[in-house]
Amino acid sequence: MFTILTGAQFGDEGKGKVVDLLAEKYDIIVRFQGGDNAGHTVKVGDKTYKLHLTPSGVLFGKRLLIGPGVVLNPRVLWEEIDTLRHSGLEVDIGIDPKTTIIMPYHIELDSLREKARSDKIGTTKRGIGYAYIDKIARDEVQMGDLTDPARLQAKLEEIAPAKEKAIADMGGDPTVVRFQPYLDEYLEIGARLKDSLTDVSLEINLALDDDKMVLAEGAQGAFLDVIHGTQKFVTSSFTTAGSACANLGVGPVRVDNVVGVLKAYLTRVGEGPMPTELKNQMGEHLREKGHEFGTTTGRPRRCGWFDAVLARKSVYLNGYTELALTKLDVLSGMDPLKVCVSYDLDGELLGYPPESTEEFSRCIPVYEDVPGWSEDITAAQEYDELPKNAREYVEWLEGLLQVDISAVSVGPGREQTIYRE
Ligand code: GDP
Ligand code: IMO
Ligand code: MG
DSSP, rough: OOOEEEEESOSSHHHHHHHHHHHHSSSEEOOOOTTTTTOOEETTTTEEESSSSOOTTTTOOOOOEEESSSEOOOHHHHHHHHHHHTTTOOOOOEOTOEEEEEOHHHHHHHHHHHHOOOSSSOOOOHHHHHHHHHHHHTOOOOOGGGGGGHHHHHHHHHHHHHHHHHHHHTTGGGGGGGGGGHHHHHHHHHHHGGGGGHHHHHHHHHHOOOOOHHHHHOOOOGGGGGTTTSTTOOOSSSSHHHHHHHHHHHOHHHHHHHEEEEEESEEEEEESSOBBBSHHHHHHHHHHHTTTTTTOOOBOEEEOEHHHHHHHHHHHHHOEEEEEEEEGEEEEOTTSSSEEEEEEEEEEEEEOOSSSSSHTTTTTTEEEEEEEOOOOTTTTTTTSSHHHHHHHHHHHHHHHHTTTTEEOSSBBBBSSSOOOO
């Protein structure tokens, strides 16, 4: 069985929690895009794990894979593996040798660009975009190169002059490109990870031939997708479900289901349009109650009402077969709740987001009021234990999106999850 799970909004929907919940049933959990710009939180008992590269199935000791469509900072991965092993977890990880490596100069270029330009994207400054540029330009360093010092050296000879010039032109320090201590550290990590290299496409296809269960864990969210998101305020990878097949080398007919993770309201971190953003007390309340601060950068997340117009598009972009709705507990005590059901663009009512980011940024949300509930729902175990208005909110969203909401999350803990028939 092959399941793809993706974020249905602007990232941070609670993918880490949902992957951890599903992972028990799966044999392999694999990351297929993005890099350590992701921050996936898994809370078990009183322990909280913030994972940037390690797939969120690690707490069940499952086989973990990093596919070649990921951009990998080896330092971050090594530190993460080390910390997890020190906390007593078994980390059985396989990395595709074709995985693009984020070099220190990618991070430098990302920071310089954000500093220099007035049209900031608000990136995580992890070098993501610049690493993907090099992949497309065929100037990348790959994971396999880190296990062969001579090959890495030869590649760098080719690549270095253009990188040094780019950094110098942007006012940075070009010596970072060939800084030997960095290269030595990368090679050392390469040597440690040499035995973990694997052909991820082959491993997944063989596992599926064997009727094993494979779960592809998306990072970011639909509207950060480099094609279908709110360009240019997006990440540099393909974040929707179809990308899992292309990036992992698995045929689309092998996909059995596609799970979307949706927050019961909306958040966004970084720049870019967000029609339902609440720049008021209510937005502050959501941020405080939902602890909406970036897992990777600590930046406050922008908060707003649930946007059903965007969610509808996400259902199309991903072809969801089911949805997990997270953070319903955060809405307790807000009455009435609002849900954006259409946009007003220059006097015209739209039920689907416009393609142009410029037009999207001018959309004014049209809301429907939905009655709220006052009860704390964080201890609810069964769907019937939820207040009537909370159930109606879930069912109303389900009706709007025409996809089953099969799980409702009412807190960060594993046990704070309600499964629906
Ligand atoms: P991801 O990037 O999609 O994995 O999401 P993040 O981990 O960046 O952000 C989600 C945050 O919400 C994490 O701190 C989770 O522990 C927390 N969380 C997940 N589900 C729930 C929920 O249902 N209720 C509450 N209150 N917190 C949740
Ligand atoms: P997870 O997987 C939320 C945002 C950044 C910025 C834009 C581009 O935890 O949901 P980048 O560094 O990728 O070039 O930044 O994308 N962004 C995220 N926002 N969750 C994420 O990941 C994100 N990864 C990147 O804030 O706006
Ligand atoms: Mg996150």
